[in-house]
Amino acid sequence: MSEPRPRLYRIEGIVLRRSDTGEADRILTLFTPERGKVHLLARGVRRPGSRLAGHVELLTHSTFLVVRTRGLDIVTQAQTRHAFPSLRASLEQIAWGCYFAELLDRMLPEESANLPAFQLLLEALQLLDEGAPPEPLARSYELHLLTVLGFRPQLSSCVGCQQELRAQEQAFSALLGGVLCPRCRGEDLQARPLSLEAWKALRYLQRSGLEEAARLQLQPGCREEIAGLLHRYIRVILEHELHTAGFLEQLHSHPRAMGEPEPGSRRPRERGEG
Ligand SMILES: [Zn+2]
Structure with a gap:
């Protein structure tokens, strides 16, 4: 009883x-x-x-x-x-804090306890409060959140052939959840090119803690590439798992809040891409 x-x-x-x-x-x-x-x-x-x-x-x-x-x-x-x-005293830091909370809220199903996700959010908010630069911190938070929710992107071996990846130009498949080597690239026609610099930065962010990751200096082009790639991946997960159309529309209408460049600052698509 x-x-x-x-x-x-x-x-x-x-x-x-x-x-x-x-x-x-x-x-x-x-x-x-x-x-x-x-x-x-x-x-x-x-x-x-x-x-x-x-x-x-x-x-x-x-x-x-x-x-x-x-x-x-x-x-x-x-x-x-x-x-x-301190986080509350800065509009920018509080906007990032709200983004961290909202992303977790959207991705985590109801009635699903997840202690690592709780610790991750708490640490990310503490770092924002201490004035950590939000951009590399946000990418690190996204990568770790994906891991603790079971969507860790595969960055060390090819999601097609499972061979260990080498330092070369390759592609990221949001649909398959990881990197495709040049030989397997055709397995997902939507896969986007992944530069060597962005691949290395992603691997560094994935294996480093939040505090260490927040100190990473990235070139603007690489920063945009990583943000775009992670957000496409998150969108694919949300579309498949949760069907949260409202949140997706919000991502499109407020790209700055997601750390993506303004629409006007996007580089034009290269010929032959896609
Ligand atoms: Zn492969």
Whole structure:
């Protein structure tokens, strides 16, 4: 016989998303280490002077005291663990923090606990708060997120023939999830060219921790190539796994938020490409 579950419980989490409901309430989507995504009701937090409000801001890492109900469980108290004050002081850093949270929210299925993903998001937010350059950090975050969610791109051996890759011009197949050697390139006609520099940078980012990766200096062309390639890969995964069309449209309409160049600054397609 199982014990009745206690009415009150404590849970740690990062606020991934919030939506207004009722007159002054908010529904919070937390990312918790133990239970993955959890939705809670925070009552009255849009009223001035709410004692909960500061602890339930977007991206805040807090511990919540929650009362179980038949509907959404309700937050009764909260204590901030990390507020990330410097991140909040910079519009650019907070935009990147929101992107990290939203990407995780979109890619992680409901009711799916993933402790490495939690630790990854927390570390990425801490680095942003410490003023880490967001661009290489974002690429490293994307690569590690893909790994902990089971979509690690294959960069050391060819996804076609499985032979170890050599230092040469090759192609990246978003559909097959990795690099195709020149001999196998025909296996995915949508595969995009991958420069030697971008291949080396991707491998470095994949095997390095976030903090180390954030210090990587990349040429603008290489940075754009890596961003474009990772975002195509993420789009393919989202289209296949989750059908989240709204998010995809957002990627197209706000390319800067995704670290891609403005449409006007894109290099024209080379002849014979594709
Ligand atoms: Zn091959």
